[in-house]
Amino acid sequence: MSFHPSAHARTNPDKPAVIMGSSGEVVTYGELDAASNRFAQLLRARGLQIGDTVALCFDNNPVFFALCWGAQRAGVIYVAISSRLTPPEVAYIVQDSGSRLLVSNNAFAPLLDAVAQALPDLPQLRLDGTGDHDLIAALAAMPAEPIGDERAGIDMLYSSGTTGKPKGVRVPLPEDPAIGAPNGLVDIARGAFGFHADTVYLSPAPLYHAAPLRWCLTVHRIGGTVVCMEKFDPEHALQLIERYRVTESQWVPTHFVRLLKLDEAVRHRYDLSSLACAVHAAAPCPVPVKQAMIEWWGPILREYYAGTEGNGFTFISSQEWLQRPGSVGRALLGTIRICDEAGDEVPRGIEGQVFFEGASTFSYHNDPEKTRDATNKHGWTSLGDVGRQDEDGYLFLTDRKSFMIISGGVNIYPQEIENLLVTHPKVADVAVIGAPDADMGERVVAVVQPADFAMAGPALAAELTEWLSPQLSRVKMPRQIDFRAELPREPTGKLFKRLLRDEYKTAATAV
Incomplete structure (x- = not known):
């Protein structure tokens, strides 16, 4: 059995592979197959061979899927780059990855022109470009038949740089060269999450990130339909579930927070009865938020913990989570190892750094030091998270090790404080960081985005402090609450906490 959109193009060419949420544009499997063949032909015509690298800088655009599948069937490594990055950041990723071609959208012409100067x-090709940069003309000149040396390629995705310069996660080309060979995510999607050929999958997040891209391509492998939002809007997401009878979807906790802050009348205006599975991941979900989502949507939430590195994968159903609130589940891929600072495993129930043993291997491209830092003396690998396992092997995440605050010698993990504050009705978003402190080393600072910025000020800070007091020990209480109109987040919901920490560090140094 072939798990590849080309197989579905042969058996069901008119079936929608992609439906764009705002425009309503439909790409059938037949169209996707032809376009991906043309891009594979184009890559060969441009001299890209098996194992070479191409960079794709796009927003959520239907053309992006054809380019990914074209690179995949050409045995090429494809690097997805955010169109929201600056020219130096894009140029860095293109250079670091060794990409031999940059394909993008002329809507980002100022960005692309600056990259061209650097x-x-x-070579560049651009959607809606002209002359030598015209992607559509270049594709149209290529045959729509498969290339003669098809071989499975793979992505190389860059971290979003929340804790430093982004690094590419490099994994080997698949051992099985067949473009339709199954992979671990296909098995998990069909097994733990119940995806099938009739799946209608809502993807609300940017495709240049690992989970949205890989899960959409997995739906194509299985033969389902991807409903792709150009940009997330909570009410529009509900509209799309009703309109297309969405059966499966994937979210991050920030999406849930925004959905839950809709007016009650809006939340219950739409028919969501088709939704059989709501997958979520990317960050620990505050317990009250997930509880409220299960009460609204029913026990259809299914959570996993994994990373771009693919070194492990956990899973938990709603039913299991209700018995163990806050857990991200047990391992489906790899074996969980909770380790101390020396890299040795600690007993169940003790907190430590989360490692995985026995899953796939990876490296950080051109960064052997970071690769070594992610691997302990036993050869187990870590994404840098901290957590604990209960007696039954269920994993509970505490925070990122790099985000830990050390105040007066006490280790404080910001996630617990953030999970409380974000549930306050007057809080839209929050980041808790450690700021330099002459006496304590670091002090706990909460940077809050109010639901209404007009409320920002000492009165709201006092209200939040009073509200937190019965729920947090004194050492964890924020010593300072500041307000921002918006926090620096990726569209995926990932917080650029490093930027805030650097800002407070710079301010302290100046003083």
């Missing part, structure tokens, strides 16, 4: 020898 990298004048790098």
